Amino acid sequence: MSDNIRNFRLSDIEENKGYNRVILQIFGLPGNGKSSFINSCKFVIDGGVFVAHAEAGDNYKGTTTKRIPHELTKSIWMVDNRGMPTLHRFQTGEIFAQLGNLLKVNQEVEWVEDFNKNVDRMWAELNNEDSLQDLIVPILIHSVRNNIQKEAETYRELLNTARELTGITPYIVLTHKYSGGVESMKSVFTNMGIKKIYTIENYTTECQSVVREKHEEIIEFLTEVLEDIKFRVIHMGDPREERQRHYKFIIKYMKETSDLKKDEDYKNKNSEESGKKKGPCFLF
Template sequence: MEPSQLRQKILSFSLDDGPRGNQGYSRVLLQLFGYTGHGKSCFINSCKYVLEEGETLTPYAKAGDNEDGGAVTTIRNAYDLTENITMVDNRGYNAMNSFQRAEMYAQLGNFIPVGEEVEWMDDYTAMMHRLEDAELNPNYSDFIVPILIYSATCSLPDRKEVQTFMDNCIRMTGLYPIIVITKKKSGDFIEIDKQFKLMGAEVIIAIENYTNEDYIKTHGRTKDILMIIHKALEDVTFRLGQERNPRRDWVQRKKFLLEYIHKADQEKKEEQWRREEERRREEERRREERNKKFWFWPFWK
């Protein structure tokens, strides 16, 4: 399919055109996740650019300078691609503890309102309060599509971590995340592609984002970026071909998150217990060492 055809299909997409109608959904929410600095913000700018006419790239989303810096995006910023499709730039992550992972799933499940700052919490009570706040104004009508952004310049640091995230995307949304490999000219995207396939990824597309310095539209580059959005909409259409219930789906996502928060709290308590036990044993060892020195001290001196 040519870029012009892909673009037209995306711009004309409507949830009402599904095999069973919209079934209560009013918007497709493309949820972007990924490690800090892997190109989520640049990807949003590229998507907006290929859907708009003209040759001027507007930096709607602020991008980070490098992969080793802190997260630039700490707020769940939303960017409308069409009247029916919105892309959300969720907070990027690095190494995480269990509660930070829970925050990530709170973003995925849409329990943190768009436009709100995402704070990495480490407290069971605070997480439960956040979930209670979400119940005051529950969002049932967004059809969530997870998209995982990963840079070809990096090797997968923890395959188990990524695999778990992909499996939990299925549990929360019914969809495997679409894998977008960025910076394909700068890294071994073929090897990254292979690793994601071994983890069961169904859609993997390697791209080179458009930037302020590299903005000339090309056929292949534009097609790759449009194809990602098109594949997401194909997933939505497929799922809408089955009977759906937005409220039931929201409740199931909430149940998953409650279980996850409870598990995170248990892991935190177990970790605290292990540290206290290690500290106690270390104190005993030092006390025994002091006692040995005392008993063998030459008193006749």
């Protein structure tokens, strides 16, 4: 199974329409194990000594601020990401632009609220011939220590949109599996319609002794991802047409987000001015 992962090539799929690299796009909350998961996958596939290729944070603060690509194999890359501190639409819009292959890697991840600036950023990437050859796979990393019951509907929208953009149902990787609460967390995501849920205990600098169970979990995960990719490639359209579709969808989403922000700011401003006009109220 490991050899199949190392030897995987998109060019070997007859129906391929020009894609030559798989991008496993990681996203999720800060400090939930995104970077550690990348390190774990590289450790399993590369073999040898554990190396912290991606800098991992702790205490849910996170340290990654850029989208940083890490080569897993010649054909498969894993892209680390800045953690979303909230699920505000400006942050989810940034994730959608990444999944739509409309933002460059190796750049700072920004929560840009200016609509025109967002358009300029994506327009600059719209006709990038190199990234047109990338096939994006959405992977949400989430720690079982974080309860998301209250945000379940927002997560549902995030994951459904990720599926719409990429044509691939997002994979859920639950980290810190020995912390308890794994089954209840699985239920939360299952109720959102997500079936591809994996539980992982990452390798870390402090805990890097080779464990067969950890290796098998990661190899099984990557094997399933490649099977999904083979199916998706057969049914994908022209890369340029796909990107144009993504561009229109994300522009619409960001315009709606910008308009909502303007309405909210207008209401807040009127509320403040109304309070000032009333003046102070003294009780004697």
